[in-house]
Amino acid sequence: MAAIQSAYSVEGSGPPLFLIHGIGASRHSWDGLVKHLAPHFRCIGYDLRGHGRSPTPAPPYSLDDLVDDLEALRAELGIDHAHFVGHSLGGMIGPRYAQRYPERVLSLGLYSTAAFRTEDDAAKVQGVVAAMRQKGIAPVLEALKDRWFTPEFAARRPDVITRRMQQVMDTNPEVFLSVFDIYAQTEMAPWLHEVKVPCLVLTGENDGGCNPRLNHAIAAALPQSELVILPGLRHAILLEDPDTVAAPVLDFLLRHQDG
Numbered sequence: 001m002a003a004i005q006s007a008y009s010v011e012g013s014g015p016p017l018f019l020i021h022g023i024g025a026s027r028h029s030w031d032g033l034v035k036h037l038a039p040h041f042r043c044i045g046y047d048l049r050g051h052g053r054s055p056t057p058a059p060p061y062s063l064d065d066l067v068d069d070l071e072a073l074r075a076e077l078g079i080d081h082a083h084f085v086g087h088s089l090g091g092m093i094g095p096r097y098a099q100r101y102p103e104r105v106l107s108l109g110l111y112s113t114a115a116f117r118t119e120d121d122a123a124k125v126q127g128v129v130a131a132m133r134q135k136g137i138a139p140v141l142e143a144l145k146d147r148w149f150t151p152e153f154a155a156r157r158p159d160v161i162t163r164r165m166q167q168v169m170d171t172n173p174e175v176f177l178s179v180f181d182i183y184a185q186t187e188m189a190p191w192l193h194e195v196k197v198p199c200l201v202l203t204g205e206n207d208g209g210c211n212p213r214l215n216h217a218i219a220a221a222l223p224q225s226e227l228v229i230l231p232g233l234r235h236a237i238l239l240e241d242p243d244t245v246a247a248p249v250l251d252f253l254l255r256h257q258d259g
Helices: 027-037 063-077 090-100 119-135 137-148 151-156 158-170 173-185 212-221 242-255
Strands: 008-011 016-020 042-046 082-087 105-111 199-204 225-230
Touching: 008 027, 016 027, 016 063, 016 090, 027 042, 027 242, 042 063, 063 090, 063 173, 082 090, 090 105, 105 242, 119 137, 119 173, 137 151, 137 158, 137 173, 151 158, 199 212, 199 242, 212 225, 225 242
Parallel strands: 016 042, 016 082, 082 105, 105 199, 199 225
Antiparallel strands: 008 042
């Protein structure tokens, strides 16, 4: 499948930093973090195919389709080397990009993502997608909400959660299910050790699907990695507490800003 011309925005100045969002989201997922990063980095947020303002080629999509789109955007912007960070599905796109284009990557961030799933882990996440196909996305989304956000945040900021749920419902359902398939079926374990650049592996302490157990294994597989577990948080770390996320992210990026 041919690469698309992604919708993107740029904020800040300094070494280029590509921000890769997750399933049923958009580049604006990163807004809370960008305010911390933009004084130091040229932050390039973009919408995955079928999301936000990017084109929607007919699904299904593959992980390599999403990598091709990222490479097309890098080429369009004329950037030789950059830092790349990804959340959830974005945390799979980034490493795959680094495996395919190692000469382009200065450092990598794998945030709230999964690898080294057991058979039970894989069955659970694939069961979520199967349930959405059977029952519809909306009924299953209610359960996902509780995996993404802490109860305290849900009580304090229902507006953020309502907006996030609506964002998913506004996504083409075939696109949403296709990218969820990629997330559920991708297993980075066989090739993750090939990613040689400095990597920050980061997840929430109480993220059910992208839990510390899996992230310890991810960090152990990467030749150059640092692991950060964020106390109390679940999956939606960028929306719930970007200020807490920013501290280790900025520390890591500043130490590796020149590659």
